[in-house]
Amino acid sequence: MHPAEPVDLLITPRWLIPVEPHAVTLEDHAVAVRNGRIVAVCPVAEAETRFAPAERTDLPDHVLIPGLVNLHTHAAMSLMRGIADDLPLMRWLQEAIWPAEAKHASADFVRDGTLLAAIEMLHGGITCANDMYFYPDAAADAFSQVGMRAVIGMTVIEFPTGYAADAEDYLRKGLAARDRWRGEGLLRFAFAPHAPYTVSDASFERIVQLAHELGCPVHMHLHETTHEITESIATCGQRPLARLERLGLLDTDLIAVHAVHLDLHEIETLAAHNCSIAHCPTSNMKLASGAAPIKAMVARGLRVALGTDGAASNNRLDMFQEMRHAALLAKVTTGDASAFDAHEALRSATLAGATALRMDNEIGSIVAGKAADLVAVSLASPECSPCFSPASHLVYAAGREHVTHVWIDGKPRIRDNTLLWQHNKELLQRVRVWQTFLKESASSQ
Numbered sequence: 382m383h384p385a386e387p388v389d390l391l392i393t394p395r396w397l398i399p400v401e402p403h404a405v406t407l408e409d410h411a412v413a414v415r416n417g418r419i420v421a422v423c424p425v426a427e428a429e430t431r432f433a434p435a436e437r438t439d440l441p442d443h444v445l446i447p448g449l450v451n452l453h454t455h456a457a458m459s460l461m462r463g464i465a466d467d468l469p470l471m472r473w474l475q476e477a478i479w480p481a482e483a484k485h486a487s488a489d490f491v492r493d494g495t496l497l498a499a500i501e502m503l504h505g506g507i508t509c510a511n512d513m514y515f516y517p518d519a520a521a522d523a524f525s526q527v528g529m530r531a532v533i534g535m536t537v538i539e540f541p542t543g544y545a546a547d548a549e550d551y552l553r554k555g556l557a558a559r560d561r562w563r564g565e566g567l568l569r570f571a572f573a574p575h576a577p578y579t580v581s582d583a584s585f586e587r588i589v590q591l592a593h594e595l596g597c598p599v600h601m602h603l604h605e606t607t608h609e610i611t612e613s614i615a616t617c618g619q620r621p622l623a624r625l626e627r628l629g630l631l632d633t634d635l636i637a638v639h640a641v642h643l644d645l646h647e648i649e650t651l652a653a654h655n656c657s658i659a660h661c662p663t664s665n666m667k668l669a670s671g672a673a674p675i676k677a678m679v680a681r682g683l684r685v686a687l688g689t690d691g692a693a694s695n696n697r698l699d700m701f702q703e704m705r706h707a708a709l710l711a712k713v714t715t716g717d718a719s720a721f722d723a724h725e726a727l728r729s730a731t732l733a734g735a736t737a738l739r740m741d742n743e744i745g746s747i748v749a750g751k752a753a754d755l756v757a758v759s760l761a762s763p764e765c766s767p768c769f770s771p772a773s774h775l776v777y778a779a780g781r782e783h784v785t786h787v788w789i790d791g792k793p794r795i796r797d798n799t800l801l802w803q804h805n806k807e808l809l810q811r812v813r814v815w816q817t818f819l820k821e822s823a824s825s826q
């Protein structure tokens with residue numbers, strides 16, 4: 382008999398949903414982790430003879446899932462949670478958000494807001510976020526402090542802010558941040574042009590060229606409202622998606638955020654170009670933007686992943702909520718109760734997001750060789766009992782409050798519901814100071 386193979390960690394959950402293969406729930410299986418990587422997923426009896434773990438975590442009432450991937454957020458906007466609710470998108474942006482950002486957005490604001498968001502996301506089982514905001518250095522610093530995986534947006538917008546003067550300046554600063562954080566294993570960078578209505582043709586052409594040169598994904602809001610589409614037709618004679626196709630954006634495996642208003646031809650075009658949708662059902666409902674046709678997207682092979690959007694338009698950075706809303710909204714808008722089932726929702730919250738970010742060789746499913754980004758959800762409480770199907774519970778019954786353990790790259794970030802980051806108290810004190818500043822500026826308008 383061979384001597385047992387040393388591993389750092391052996392996790393033995395009651396159930397395990399690896400996401401790959403699709404729609405499989407394993408029982409009595411273990412995950413072995415060494416140097417941050419998943420070494421094996423195998424029956425517990427086999428794991429016990431094969432491995433000599435330095436540490437063992439038994440989870441008798443839990444389902445183990447891959448870390449959730451939030452494919453669209455503006456993390457720092459957590460500081461503006463609840464500042465202006467019950468408004469449509471353009472009034473929300475023009476009357477509330479843009480003035481508050483103009484007055485307060487700074488590196489310190491972004492660092493604190495991103496820390497706050499990262500902590501919320503970790504507690505909710507989100508291990509990777511695709512972020513779009515200003516001051517990417519500060520966002521990168523925050524994600525790196527708490528040890529969360531993130532793709533930092535190199536935001537481009539034509540109008541000046543305190544952060545940058547013009548599109549060229551945004552690009553230059555974003556690329557400089559990318560250079561500074563190179564080698565930080567949990568961080569990557571993506572181009573994040575804000576939206577068709579805030580970015581010029583010339584800037585899009587430059588982004589396409591750079592995206593090909595550097596191999597970075599491109600992430601942008603698209604077809605969020607009917608207003609965006611009618612305005613584009615009025616100003617440049619084309620729907621926004623047609624304009625992006627003409628400019629070459631679709632050849633970058635674009636991550637199109639929202640995509641609420643697409644016709645069948647547009648869905649097929651995006652699918653043919655291997656683009657992905659970051660579906661944000663809660664934000665779309667709250668801003669009354671509409672319901673993205675995700676059943677038609679999935680039927681035509683267009684990848685649908687999920688995002689929370691920022692906390693100012695949601696107001697929870699909660700992927701359990703997004704899974705549930707995506708499933709329910711798909712059913713109510715199509716009259717088909719089988720649309721977007723629980724396993725589809727779980728895949729869209731994990732592997733689909735990882736694939737959209739071109740990180741599916743690293744994260745998104747519990748498979749040997751991938752990074753150990755893992756989340757344990759307890760299903761022992763009365764509201765989760767009895768449990769006939771853990772996948773069904775994850776989407777329709779459980780919530781982020783049932784997340785007990787989170788590992789990223791094999792390292793514990795949440796253990797027994799407790800965040801393993803020591804500076805929570807000081808952060809919450811600073812958040813109270815930001816609240817005072819934001820309240821003063823809101824009341825002085």
Ligand SMILES: [Zn+2]
Nearest residue numbers: 455602690691
């Ligand atoms: Zn957004």
